[in-house]
Amino acid sequence: MWHTIKNPMDSATNPLGSGTTPLLTERSIVIVDDDATLLSLTSSYLRRLGATVHAASNGCEALALLESLHAAGTVVHAVLCDLRMAGGSGMELHRQVGERFPLLLPRMIFSSGDVDGDDVRSFIDRPDITVLAKPYPLAELRRRLAEFPPPP
Numbered sequence: 737m738w739h740t741i742k743n744p745m746d747s748a749t750n751p752l753g754s755g756t757t758p759l760l761t762e763r764s765i766v767i768v769d770d771d772a773t774l775l776s777l778t779s780s781y782l783r784r785l786g787a788t789v790h791a792a793s794n795g796c797e798a799l800a801l802l803e804s805l806h807a808a809g810t811v812v813h814a815v816l817c818d819l820r821m822a823g824g825s826g827m828e829l830h831r832q833v834g835e836r837f838p839l840l841l842p843r844m845i846f847s848s849g850d851v852d853g854d855d856v857r858s859f860i861d862r863p864d865i866t867v868l869a870k871p872y873p874l875a876e877l878r879r880r881l882a883e884f885p886p887p888p
Contacts, residue, residue, distance in 0.1 A: 759882040761786035763813040764805070768798040768829065769847070770821040774870075776857075778816065781874050782881075790865055795824025799832050802840075811887050812840060818879070819848035819867075827859050843884055846870060 765787045769775040772793070779789045790805065790812075792798035798817065805812055805830060815833070819826040826846050833840050846860065849870035860867045 741846045759785055763881070764790065764810055765881065766790045766792065766798060766805075766812055766815045768792045768795065768802060768815065768817040768818075768821070768826065770794055772821070778877070785878060787881075794821045795822070795826060795829035795832075797811075797823070798829055799824070800834075802833065802837060806837065812837075813843065813887055814881050814884055815840065815844045815847055816881075817844060817846050819846050819859070820850055827855065829858075830865075838864060839888055842866075843887070845877075845880055 751777050760782060762788070765782055767775060767778055767782070767789060768782070769778070770793050775793065782789050788803055795817075798815070802812065802815075814849055815829075816828055816845050817826040826848075830841070830844060830846075833844065842864070845866045845868060846857070847868045847870050848869075849862075850856070859865060866880065
């Protein structure tokens, strides 16, 4: 089951220090990963940076979550998605997002610790696909997410 955690920040709770604005305030980020520990750690980190985090454990849950967010009028700023998951892979989610939410495609970042296989290799070699190798540095994830301009 997917869930949403909103964590408004103020200077008293800012993990980056008093007077420093987190890079991801007012951003809504969907994280999709079947590794519950990684999903929890990444979600917690992004919430500490001021993001509203929506989490799903596979591609099917993520698609239902994206449809629910869209119906509620929530703007999704980015999707961080594992490539290999039971219950709907990242590659399948990418295809379905392209059909339903094409403006979100350039805001998808994929992650994987396993890039073996012709299907994965041909997918991640595409110039329009952004991939972070697991384990990815959290600072790199933050930088990539912060680089996205506001959604249209």
